[in-house]
Amino acid sequence: MGSQQGRRLGWKKLGLGLSGFLLFVLALGLMKEGAGGLAPLLRGRLEITNAADSMGFGWLMAYLVLSGSPVAAAAVALLSADALSSLQAFTMVAGSRLGASLIVLLVGLIYILRGHEQWTALTAGVLSLLLTGSVQLVALPMGLLILGRGWLNGLFVPALEKLAAGVNRGLEPLTGPLAAFLPDWALFVAGVGLVTLSFRLFDRALPQMRLERTDFGQIPRLVYRPEVMFLMGLAITLLTMSVSISVGILVPLSARGYMRRENIIPYILGANVSTLADTLVAAALLGDPRAVTVVVTHMVCAAIVSLLLILLAYRSYERAVSDALVWIIRRHRNFALFLGVIFVIPVVFILL
């Protein structure tokens, strides 16, 4: 009886995963179709003309859709349709990562607004933003330099181009009539909506991982080497394709929802590198070598900066992040200031 139920659940999850993937491919096709016509809107009305603009745009878009992945996928679709340059797509992807943490903050805020006086519910969101922000501070100029010099060009595997052409041919019966019927902007918005939905389906299709039944159950008690936690964060996020899910997997390890800060900081640093795996798949499916280069550059820069921090300056970095976190959640005024700053910065980028 139990195994029958388990089999049924397995088929359901497989179905959800497959539907999610097909929806993801369709969404990319729609975004690509619609993105071409968006160039005048982006460069004209929205004045997204330079790398700073697109960074702020990606950041605010991620706030709006409460997720980073759909925005990153939109960035590579816009690049593929020449609505953005490589540098702009790169900064938009970086902005999407920074904006992605808002959902975790919002969940904490809603919890507080529902009458719970636990300001520490904001910890995960604030920590995630601090870590992503501090890594991007160095990874961003590094990535712009690498892209500017073309050091990572030519990473694209030609076979992917054939795959992308095949996917486009397969999508033609669906996207063709829609493209004839809907304006470009509507196609793009529909694509963003579908890609967001596809990520939800992926999340539901993932198996419930229960690490507490394995040796990983020791994580809340022991302080693991930062390199080990970094690799663990990277690997688990690669499997789950979401930072919030991979952090969520760790939470049940501790019955009370606690995790040692020595462990969680390098774990999130690792998760931030591989969280773009889905965007890399999107870039490959779009069949655009420039999109692949942009995503790989982002992942390489985040990995280099994180590893340098872990290997050379980890104790000071860990202390600085921990102190900043404690300061932000200590008083309501500090948190309000932090919230103000993370909304003002992307707006300033757009106004630059």
Next chain:
Amino acid sequence: MKVLLCTDGSSHTVRALKMGMCIARAAASSVDILVVVERDREEEVRRLAEAAAADLGEAGVPVAVHRRAGRLAEEVVRQAQAIPYDLVIIGSRGRRGVVRLLLGSVALHVTEHAPASVLVVKGRARDLRRFLVCSSAGPASEYTVRFAGRLARALGASVTLLHVMSQLPLAEDALPDDLGASAEELIQRGSREGVHLRRMLDLLAAEGQAGRAVIRHGLVRDEIIAEAREGRYDLLVTGAHVTPGLNARLVDDLSMDILLDANHPVLVVR
């Protein structure tokens, strides 16, 4: 308690020898003095060891002196592997940064490889009157606390148990009340840390030693060093929890970090 004292005649090992003699007079059932020397200093160090042996002999402690040629770190480990000591006492020059990286550290090598508890004498000369015992939540701490309790009772020292909570609440429904609480509050509430501290205090009491518990919140390494500095303790006690093998490659060895960062004598209990 069978104790090994080690010296090569250098000022920091002589300081360790003197502190070791104070401990041995109060707590040792027998003492071995290991002298590792180069030829040109042989006579001077031999006299030093014989004076120490005579002093301990007068106090009624059985003493044997062993002489070796070679590197201090390796000879101490070899001696500790040959005879089952309860405590090895060694001095630390206190090398830091690049110098330590280039020249290595005798104290680190001995602490890592000797199959016994190791007391590393660092900083200025002092009487051991105030012990700070670092206690992690788990059964591994029990032996550390009992060992520290026995030593403290013999020396007439006070004991403070320190537990650092570095946890962050990651789930929104986590109950973070414990994350700002004092040791007394945690013990009263019967939280996991409170139960652990209560048990450690009971273990101390069973050794005939009173103690008090302190909780700090923050990064473990930083908070231990901060408490040691602010509380003006004379000895920092920690357990060697990392077992050799794969575990040693995965888990951060906090006792080694504390040994490197502290300006106090450090006892690593094994």
